[in-house]
Amino acid sequence: MRILSERNFSMKQNSVSITGVGLTSSMGHSYDEFSSNLFSHVSGIERVAAFDVTDHPSQIASLIGEIPCPEGYDESEFRSRLRIEQCGIWCAESALRDAGWHDRPDGLRIGLVLGLGAEWMQSWEMDYRRGGRRAFDPTEEPAGMTTKVHRLLGLRGPQLTISAACASGNWALSQGRRWLELGWVDICLAGACDIGVTPLSLAGFGNLRALSRKNTTPHAALRPFDRERDGMVLGEGGAVFMLERTSEAINRGAHRYAEVAGFGATSDAHHMVIPCPEPQQGIAAMKQALQDAEVTPSEINYINAHATGTPVGDVCEAKILQSVLGDSAGRVPISSTKSLTGHLLSAAAAIEAVACLATIEKQLIPPTVNLEDLDPECAMLRHVRGESEAATIDITVSNSFGFGGNNTCLVLKKAA
């Protein structure tokens, strides 16, 4: 076992830890279920049956089915809500309970930061499909989802909806951490949700040629870094985390999943859809995050790549990783858990942060499934494929890039 220097485990004065997790995905509705399926390589990708996909170019997705109703909630009222709202309520309530804050003192300032990239379009479409007119009359539904969750959970801190496309989840964690540092909140819920598998969304992404058309082999369709990759597979779900100051979490004896140690973000300013072929801004985001976490590339134990399985994007990220890792490029294990979860769009970074927490807890690295014929342009990296690998994992890095040229990187450290 590698022994890390004291510097890596010395707690920053403003250190922030994750003390609770709530999630829903095609691979489970709880941290334990998700973790078990992650390391068993159980893919949630299947043919879409929730609506007619006969004429869609891509007909597969990673679907969550029925979202559980939180304990103590009125089931019929919960089911009357749009699925995007159900997703946010379930994830936030589950994170509160997991952290032991379901019963809490009056006056506790709990913040809420949610990454939501297309909340209104999804709400309008879901409402329209059940006969509503919210898209045509904004007075029918003035409050956004973050406000609804904030009210329903009786939170008293500030709230924020933030989007950097597929990087939104990393942004939410960063802002939650920042609010704790500033003293704006006592504790903070932060995460992201996306119910992006709708008829219009599947058609829009499909027509954009961003989605895999391997419709007859759903489990084998999403193939990050593989020579045969032909696009991503949409997924839906979300994850919300409870963030607390580490010193206070320790004082109350809370379970700490990990420390949110570093974050970096840049923008390409290149194109609204196409990733920038020059890797400089992606490199800069990763370097910012590593510097923030006081981690060197050689100290990274695992990288959860953004790798969506698109021909252009995976090569761009490989160049970024090669540049940042330098001499460690052939040593640091890398995988893309999107090959199992699908691409959760705004919620992708959040669910991948859960994968990093599971990696740290189990000391196991999940593989990129379907990576059978490695693209030579991505071959300079140390890919984990086939089976999960046991390793000493203290520091994980998760890249999330998004439409509009958003680049983010999140560093999580094992709780000391």
Place this chain on the structure above:
Amino acid sequence: MPTTAFPYRESDPATCSLECAVTAYATSRFSLEDANALRKQSDTLPGNLGNSVLRHSDEQTLAALVAVRDAVNRLPTPPESFDKWGVVFSTRYLGRSAFAQALTKFAVDGPWNVSVQVVPNRSLHSPASMVGLALGCHGPCVGVGGGLDGETDAWITASSLLDQQKLPGMILVFSGWEPDNGIDVEGVPLAVTSCTALVLALQPISTPTSTARLRIVYDPHAPAALEIPAKNTAMSLFEQFVSSGTGGGSLTAMLGGGLCAKMDWSPAVISSFPLPLPTSAPQRKAA
């Protein structure tokens, strides 16, 4: 078992306040027809992104680009580039008109005719990315809010990012249709409405020649929750403020969670308001 007997403390208002300079601002206001005309005037907008790009942009993005152009032209010390700057953009019901059209079209034509431009240009991040693209910003470019209650998000995010990331500047944008009317199945407003954008250039307090200040302060007596939609929007507050006279003044917006945004303005800044809006008859004719 962890305890929930949390010894939380009241935050010290002095230590959790943020302050920055408002070095320039501008507004724009357009009808739907004006916005469509703007799509053919790329060369008048920052970055000259090309008419083919603007063709697919949302009206709120277009209104913002005009206001961004005017705001950066008013910067007292224009930077050599906006390379390190960031963008925080609060939209309201972005793309509702285009999406309503898409819903109607999908019901008739099916999936193959769904535009590939809806997702990239009408998602919450899109306008921020477009402004970042126009100015060449490589700092963070994020969308916030999204609904009527979203403008509070912009204040706290812009100020905290400016401070956290040590940026030389931040473009803060608010946009929306005023008033927000109903639309028909083709996405056409059922009553007269204007697409409006307000842009503030925020810079660290050390920036010289700035007389306006924005502060985010924690006030234990400020409300934790805010009513929607009773809360005034930032833009309506702003207009109320600038119409109050030229002697300077202050603007306070409650942000929820005990946070407030406070702006103090000097007469010098106010004197340049209102901006000549490019919706005058001759300009419309030229468009």
